[in-house]
Amino acid sequence: PRVMLEKISQHAIRVGNGDAKKVYLFVDPMCKLSKKILKTINDNKVLQLTNTYYIFLYRLPRLDSEKLIQYIYQSNDRKTTLLEVMVDEEVIDLDDFKASDKTIKAIQAVSDVAKKLDMTVRPYMISFEKDSKFCTVSEGEASCMEELED
Numbered sequence: 001p002r003v004m005l006e007k008i009s010q011h012a013i014r015v016g017n018g019d020a021k022k023v024y025l026f027v028d029p030m031c032k033l034s035k036k037i038l039k040t041i042n043d044n045k046v047l048q049l050t051n052t053y054y055i056f057l058y059r060l061p062r063l064d065s066e067k068l069i070q071y072i073y074q075s076n077d078r079k080t081t082l083l084e085v086m087v088d089e090e091v092i093d094l095d096d097f098k099a100s101d102k103t104i105k106a107i108q109a110v111s112d113v114a115k116k117l118d119m120t121v122r123p124y125m126i127s128f129e130k131d132s133k134f135c136t137v138s139e140g141e142a143s144c145m146e147e148l149e150d
Helices: 002-007 032-042 045-050 068-072 079-086 101-116 140-149
Strands: 014-017 023-028 049-059 126-129 135-140
Touching: 002 101, 023 032, 023 140, 032 045, 032 079, 045 049, 049 101, 068 079, 068 101, 079 140
Parallel strands: 023 049
Antiparallel strands: 014 049, 023 126, 126 135
């Protein structure tokens, strides 16, 4: 999956700047488990110094988060907006919001990769240890949270 993930990495919202692991994290901004994992990463500066997190927004079918994902991707400061929505749980008025074609294309590129990787749950995390050709995949609450607590 590394090639596919690197192909969409320009659409990622980066958190942290460590080089021990590259972690690709797919979250839905309305998913409580996705919020929990993002809060853990945001609150733990050691994780951010150790690893680099590439965060992608990928909608869970049962949640009505499409407009919110578009809003975050289209904002001027995507990282700040992401943290306001998912960590601070700010409520955003999306009634008059309209996504651009560029934003919709970026979301579609992320979605295409997620579908190819058969993602059905959020959060979904794929991590690559430094200098390793192999990845670790973890999905859902338990395995994702355990990996961060190691």
